[in-house]
Amino acid sequence: MQLGMKEMWRQRRRYSLIFVITLLIVLLTTLITGLADGLAYDNGASIRELDAETFHLTADADGRLTRSFIERAPTDTMTPLAVKPLTFGNETKQDATLFAIPAASSVGPTLDLAVGEVLVDPSFLGTLAVGDTVDDFASGYRFTIVGTTEGRFSHAPVVWTTMETWDAYQQVAGGPVYVSAWLGEGDTPLSTFTKQEIIEAVPGYSAEQGTFTMMRGFLLVIGAFILTAFFYMVTLQKLPELGILKAIGIRTRTIGTALVSQVMLTVILASGLAALFTAFMAEVVPAAIPFQFDVANALLYSTLFFIISLAGTLLPLYTLRRLDAADALGGRMK
Amino acid sequence: MRLTAIHHAYEQPILSGVNLTVSPGECIAIVGPSGSGKSTLLQILGLLKRPDAGTLHLGPVDVFTLDEEARRKLRLNEIGFVFQDAHLVPYLTVMEQLELVQAETGLATDSRRLLTDLGLGHRLNELPNRLSGGERQRVAIARALVNDPSLILADEPTASLDYVNGRLVMERLAAAAHEDGKRVIVITHDERMLDVCDRVLRLRDGQLETL
Structure with missing residues (x-):
């Protein structure tokens, strides 16, 4: 040597x-x-950061959160998660993914929010500032930005809100009332996925x-x-x-x-x-x-x-x- | 060391029944025209080549019956080589050239003293490219001696040296035989150097003859 x-x-x-x-x-x-x-x-940062290892989605969703539509049913052991890509439009249009969990849940960021309020990824702000409002282009529902929290999904910023806001948004948007997944351990008729499988199913x-x-x-x-x-x-x-x-x-x-x-x-x-x-x-x-x-x-x-x-x-x-x-x-x- | 009835051929026979016995303390010079088979003979003596026929006894053993690993050990422990252009390892210092061999043999020869005796005491940490031709050849002699072999083979060791340096090299090789009791075989073209050897043999028509 x-x-x-x-x-x-x-x-x-x-x-x-x-x-x-x-x-x-x-x-x-x-x-x-x-x-x-x-x-x-x-x-898949927002998924990775979730304090949950098991995801329950509809079988036909192939692990894609945005393809899973589950009628919401009460459960004590699992946490609902709603995920929907939206286009926000005021002066300019901007794509983001809306993530909603219960305000009291500990699986995601702390959401001490009133109905209609959201936390956004810093990259979403651009010319906006905390306190500004943004509208969902399709439904016209108005969200108020009250703070920032890091979160990315499919290379787009994540907008975090509570289930109460999600429900209010769905009433305005029309269509079925649903959530995308149930998080946590429990028996459901749904298909079960690991966190890594959910990340790998993110488009692209x-x-x-x-x-x-x-x-x-x-x-x-x-x-x-x-x-x-x-x-x-x-x-x-x-x-x-x-x-x-x-x-x-x-x-x-x-x-x-x-x-x-x-x-x-x-x-x-x-x-x-x-x-x-x-x-x-x-x-x-x-x-x-x-x-x-x-x-x-x-x-x-x-x-x-x-x-x-x-x-x-x-x-x-x-x-x-x-x-x-x-x-x-x-x-x-x- | 006894070489008996060595035959070897490439496209034509080059060695045809060579016999040679060398006693301890004897220095032999082998001369002959180019292509006469001198180097082939030296390669056979150095266990680098197996002849087509014949035996070589170093002690009681015919070395050509040994496997490659056994012959390598014999080369390492019993034979010292001095090549025409010294062929030192270019990235090792003078001292390290000898230490490389010592690391293989585990022999604790005083290499510093050996080099000092050869007039290289002030060059121990030099790389080969900073030595003169004569110095390089003296390092090669030291490398050949450091494992305390019983046989030293030298192929045209003075070919690239001037007379004075060539003479020094030949005298040192002869001293290895006369003072240290080694068997020394030197192939040379330089007739001015023959007088230091005890016997001069000519290789002609595939056979050795005494001059």
């Missing part, structure tokens, strides 16, 4: 090049992961995350290929030198360990620096860009890259193992 470290340190110009390339690839992976995590959070969530996962996968494989190609080329360049080492009796394991340790150090350093930079980015990017640094994900992708890169060392290791010292010396001991 020391042999490999000494080589890297004393030939740093050669190895810094591959380090920079590796760092950029890992960094690209972690930045994309940060964006994917940010978008994933942005897509799976397609979006699938795209990012594919990008990350390709980046990992491309990175590992580049790393393998580099160390393979370096091994080929060093064949006469490695032949000498084998000729004087140095074990293949000693030489191979040096090679593997070089790959390990390159990937570990690059992953560490990339994680630090991504954590820094998460702190400095504007709030408008959904970006999150998740330590577990950074570790996961670093570990995957590490494993793929180690697999990539099999080729140069095979070359090393097959190396005939006499051939490497060029047929002559010169």
Whole structure:
């Protein structure tokens, strides 16, 4: 191992090049992961923040809150949740999702609100201010903004209100009186979903995350290929030198360990620096860009890259193992 | 060390029944025209190549009956190599070149003293690219000696050196035989260096003859 470290340190110009390339690839992976995590959070933040793990929806809703229409029935153990995308329109139109829970419930934000009052995500405010009113474009129901609380759903701001306001709104809007889901444990004729299943059913969530996962996968494989190609080329360049080492009796394991340790150090350093930079980015990017640094994900992708890169060392290791010292010396001991 | 009836051919026979016995403390020079098979012979002596036929006894064992790992250990512990261009590891200092071999053998030879005896005491922490050709070749000799081998093989060790440095190298190799009791076999084209050896052999038509 020391042999490999000494080589890297004393030939740093050669190895810094591959380090920079590796760092950029890992960094690209972690930045994309940060964006994917940010978008994933942005897509289902309001669901994620709910203090409930079990959701009961109608079977035909396929886990989509906005497709589930349940006749409201009294229950002591479960909490109703109503979710409806609305277009608000005063001077300009703005999309948001209305979330309603009972005022006394503890599953969501504290809602000490009178009928018609709402709390909105800060991004909803724009030119509006606390105290302003906004109308539902379709029904004309008027809501009064009395405060802000963070909440996003399907990349749109969430407007939080109480069930009393939801009922009042439904009377104005017409149509059936319903809620979207019951939260909590209990027997219902409805279909049961976990929180993660509800998040994954948010429109666009799976397609979006699938795209990012594919990008990350390709980046990992491309990175590992580049790393393998580099160390393979370096091994080929060093064949006469490695032949000498084998000729004087140095074990293949000693030489191979040096090679593997070089790959390990390159990937570990690059992953560490990339994680630090991504954590820094998460702190400095504007709030408008959904970006999150998740330590577990950074570790996961670093570990995957590490494993793929180690697999990539099999080729140069095979070359090393097959190396005939006499051939490497060029047929002559010169 | 006893080499018996060695035959080897590439497209044509290059060694045809080579016999050679080298005693401890003996320094032998092998000369011969290019393509006569000198390097092939040295590779066979260095256990880097198996001949088509013949035996090589280092002690009671025919080394060609051993597997690759056993031959590697023999190379490490019993044979010291000196190559034409020294072939030092470019990223290791003079001292580390020897420590690399010592780490494999576990032998606690005084490498600092060995290098000092070879006039390299002031160059211990230098990398090979900062040494002269003569210094590099002396480091290669030290590397060959550090595992205290019984046999030293040198292939054109003076080819890239001027006369003075070449002479120093040859005298040090001869001293390894005469003072330390090693068996030393040197392949050389440089006739000015032959006088330091005890015997000079010519490889011609695939066989060794005494000059």
